[in-house]
Amino acid sequence: MKKLLIHAVIFLSLFVTMYGQTLKGTIVDAHTQLGIENVYVINTKNHLHFHTDNSGNFLLEKSSVGDQLNISKEGYIEKSITLTSLEPIIITLTPKGQLLDEVVIQKKLQSFNAIAEIDLKVNPVNSSQELLRKVPGLFIGQHAGGGKAEQLFLRGFDCDHGTDVAISVDGMPVNMVSQAHGQGYADLHFVIPETVQKIEFDKGPYFAEQGNFATAGYVAFQSKKQLTSNQISVEGGQFETSRILGLFSLIRSENENLYTAIDFQKTNGPFEHPQHFNRYNFFTKYSKTLSNHDTFDISASHFTSGWDASGQIPQRAVDMGLITRFGAIDAAEGGETSRSNLIGHYFKTISHATQFRTHFYLTHYAFDLFSNFTFFLNDPVNGDQIRQKENRTLLGFESRLDHQKEWGDWRIKMSTAVGYRQDLTKKSELAHTLNRHTTLQQMQYGDITETDQFAYFTSDFSYQKWLINPSVRVDYFDFQYQNFLLPNALTQSQQKVIVSPKLNILYQKNNNWNVFLKLGKGFHSNDTRVLLSQSPRKAVPAALGADFGTAFKPFTKLWVHTTFWYLHLDQEFVYVGDEGIVEPAGKTQRMGWDLGLRFQLNSRLYFSSDLTLTRAKLLETPASENRIPLAPVTTFVSQLTYTSASHWNGSIAVRYMGDRPADETNSIVAKGYCVTDMNVSYAFSKSLEIGTIIQNLFNTQWNETQFATTSRLQFETAPVTEIHFTPGTPFFGKIFVRYKF
Template sequence: MQDFYIIIALLKARKYRLTNIFLKISLCCLFVCFTLSATAHKISIKGVVYGKNTNTPLSGATVKLLHTPKVSTTDNFGVYIFTDLADGPYELQISYLGYEQSRASVEVNQAAPAKVVTHLATGNLQLSEVAVSAAQDKPLNIISAVDLQMRPIQNSQEILRFIPGLVMAQHAGGGKAEQIFLRGFDIDHGTDINLTADGMPVNMVSHAHGQGYSDLHFLIPETIQAVDFGKGPYQANKGNFATAGYADFRTRTALDRNSIKLEAGRFDNYRAVGMFNLLGPAARQNHQNAYVAAEYLFSNGYFDLPQNLDRLNIFGRYQGIINDKTIINASLSAFRSNWGASGQIPERAVSQGLISRFGAIDSSEGGNTARYNATISLEKMLAHEAVLKNQVYLIKYDFNLYSNFTLFLNDPVNGDEIRQRENRTIYGYQGSYEKELTLLGKPLRSDIGIGLRYDDVNGSELSRTRNRAFVAPAQLGNTNEANAFAYWSETWELSPRLSVNAALRFDQFYFKYRNLLPTDTLAAVLKAKRNRLSPKLNISYALSPTVQVYLNTGQGFHSNDTRVSVLPNAREILPKATGTDLGVTLKPTNRLFVNAALWFLDLEQELVYVGDEGIVEPSGKTRRYGLDFSARYQFTDNLFGDADVNLAKPRARDTEAGAYYIPLAPTATSTGGFTYQSPNKFRGSLRYRYVGDRSANEDYSLTADGYFLLDAVAAYTFKKLEFKLSAENLLNQEWKEAQFETESRLRGEAEGLTEINFTPGTPFFIKAGITYNF
């Protein structure tokens, strides 16, 4: 570990200078792409890939032109093209995660493009199908439905743990969004990761509990088709919060069959899921699909105080394809959840025998929330394969949370319980135009996008309460926040080996806060506006068919709460993040895939609104660098192994000596395991999760304990029935899921004490389920 940090330190200064150089180059590249003439390319092969059971387009399928270095990827229409090929016979290899590979022979003739239609059947992942090329900068950055089946998960939020290096922690009952950690960031509930679902934002700006609050519980896990993810601020179409990375959840466009699932587990855990097609086979043949899914969950949890978690999800989606030129997607969903929580407890309360590890000090913590989504998108294929996409969405959101972090520190009589509440409506639009041309004889892909998000938040409240009864107000106001954006991205394939992407993104923010508890120091209405320009430059080069190197560099940002942004002395309310990734992707054999990257990220001075206290705290400048390493190996056609190791060195800048640690920021994490999948019968996996010890405060005088856990899943299919058994924490380790340096006071104590307050992690948990498919 020490040698690793020495190497990084030697590279750090040089890489930082390179970052600024590449950002300037990106502006020049965009100017060149704009001024030089571009012409339409000549299409030699045009193909479309569908799922066999659903007859829907497969977006992101890999198509290799065998015996050449050319590789293409299907778009949302399932379409791929190869251009400027000489006449003659060619062979195509088509593959997609979770589907069987297919091959097709085609004859190219200059008279007209050769047309190929492929229907892929579902099957197991084969690493031999994964291509390494300059055209694919992240060949395994997709979490597929196959992965989801082989991991023990309780909700969609936990799917984020599949992202290498991402750690999660729940500390206020199963209904609250989890705390997220990635690349040396304590992201809290979403300050530095951009999360979306079917194009709709998940992050909540200026949220009552904290900036960027992201609750994914409104997604039903079985409806998720794939999750696209990336690290760093390098994607032009990812804006606010995309500093440490992003994750884009995509629901199924269609169901291959109906299903009913029933599950039951320890701690009074019960769950039922139903998924049903609404249209018949005739409609499917005409590329019309619609389905509805519903989920109900109840759990008392493993705490001494039953949490009475009660969750209901209803989701409906439609997709229609008209004349192979227009795709209409529409969805509606409704979600509500109620829960109790045991919160965070002081270590001394357990050591003194006042409560058990699973006990509670304040028995009235918990809350309720609801979210309703409506969205419709229209994608139109124009002349010369250009694609125009428009999407509108409407989100209605309610939130009500009771918490007590300091117990009786501030109010020895009533206690320090608080209520955070808001009612929110989000209106949004986003559109994009994509086209592929030829510039100086080389393929040039243009992607231009615009969008607007408007948040109307009413009754954003912070109040003092006792046993959920109102005691006194602390803050109350209405927030209006608008984010208009535009981006322009150009990807130029200078050769089958070399690809260059240059992009610019512009974001404009408008903030307004109406204080419903006016004081002499804070006016009734405050307004502000800010903007941010974010350049990107990404270069990918395939040294050989088995070795690819890439350099990603760019700038991103995360916004601050409106209540911070409107203050007269607010400055860096859109703090800039500047990052660089230098990586390599290796495929030395058909059965081994390796990715490694050195990375670097600087974050500017910022002001942070602390929702639990209603105050503003400066956090200062930070610098992070580290190493990500991932390996995937296929031992046999049915047995896979994988491992991810992630190292980070996060530091605060311009601080006193010895006080430069970033509290709770992970420095060493690792996940991995083995997965077995037989063609139709048995599937199983054994996996581990590891998090190293890390600092709990700025001077490392307190330690947040690490942990090592084992999880497992086994499933067996018999005709139309599937039997599944999943287990978490097989070794029944006593571990702390969430940990904080907190000054708290127990009832009867003369004064507060600062120590680790924690939420215990789940003990051994087992759940059984049965699914009927028809």
């Protein structure tokens, strides 16, 4: 019996040696000690390979002592190791010094994201507004105080506050459906920018992972799993502006991390009536790598903000000398808002070819906004101030299974996912008010329940130089509105199913050039209160898009991305100034050209530039009345950054938006602008840095947001339709001190 047992042990040892065991490991950055995502790890003996997950973990089956692993990722020095044991290992990769020199044009549809990582590394951000500006061609504008979500412009869209740009943070949607102020309202102010690790984005409706509002494009932010150091930062500047930031690592180990971030900001702005803006942010995140190399993280955040606003002022009031550019007609505008979030993720590696991931989110959201767009047009005595208010609970999840397979030169990756989102909005209100305190009339008041159940399938077929990506997404919507202004608080409901097929094709000529064609159908849902009065066909209007473009490196220090694109919408939302709302305006089409350049002049100077040209029109109106109000025609951004090996760092950036039509006939024009910003910093050591940030360096007089609005001042006998605007920030300087420990 003993002899038989010995033979069994010997046989088992030979079996393990012959067929190998499963090797688990983690790839980390040599400088930051953070896990590196999408590192290519291959066993040169059996050619099994793995791409690391978002925590840097990998798993290789059939590994044996003596096998050689090759580890590579763009931007890092390639590494080879020989296995001396099959215990879990940690492998460090060293970043390469040159940025663009080492970037290769990857065989990926979202080829811009590699450049986005460089942009974020070269030019870190310190405000949520700057986060959005990291997306090439995306412009923002503030027009009702610093606490209100920015107005977004992308690819010829005035996206209002997010109607046609899907925004998410760690998989949690930011856009609010049927929001009190506007459909798709996306307030990103709850994000502390120093906690952002990665920004993913793309333009057009071409990715099954992105659903509602992803028509002009999407932006997905990913927070850090751990901090490289603790940090305390203090800022102060003009207009009684200040900011205090603290980042603190509470647990930092190989398998477990916990950190907290606290942020407080306030300012009165350049306005004659102080904004009294303040914002409190809190964020904490715990992440753990389990014994089987599965990963789990959970984060919690809370923000609250309050402000006063000078609103949009009519040009005639400035021309007549009634107010200055920074004055107000109704100084009682403003609001307050808050958002609390809980987000969890779980990632499991089932085998070298199969991974499972799931995430959930829970949000409580409150919003209370006072605006006055038309002054005394509708109520000559009390004025036209309105209140938009809601309380919302948002919850949902998404679970996804990824599987990849290889047959010779064919590599296939398939992903299947299911998800659920529900918005429970209580006491959504639109009311006519006086001085923020008195409700004169309730115009809308009720509870909204909107549910989106979805599933999608996407696959990548890679063969030699070709990548083909067919996918399909199915969404089932359930819209319900309990209208408290109707007898017996009647509940209305409607259901809608929308199928969104996509097809993307890429040809990879070599590591310096690829060509792609993207085709897809996407959508943005309509406001529940609006669609219940329309046919089901208009509940979720579709968007049909096509992109044809290329990414290439004509030489090592220059990266170029150019795209010709087309987008058709079944229904457009257009701003209606006399109501202060957006309403459907029929079918539209946009076509245009995007050009992006990144050029590394030398090891210290980095240049970036993005240009978008667009032609947009309404399809169901005469040619003389087919302009889409506020649709950008030309946008341009350029930035030059200096990064010192020792102490000095700085950048200068220019952004330009050309003139654009403010109404359908182009008889009223929203004037363009060109603004220059600058920042300079000096690092005394690795721990201490001071600097200055200057917005609008040349003190340009510009209008940040503009609308063609019909309004009446109190002394006027007839209404006037003209440009109403929020003035852009004048020369604005602030200094900061950062201490890391």
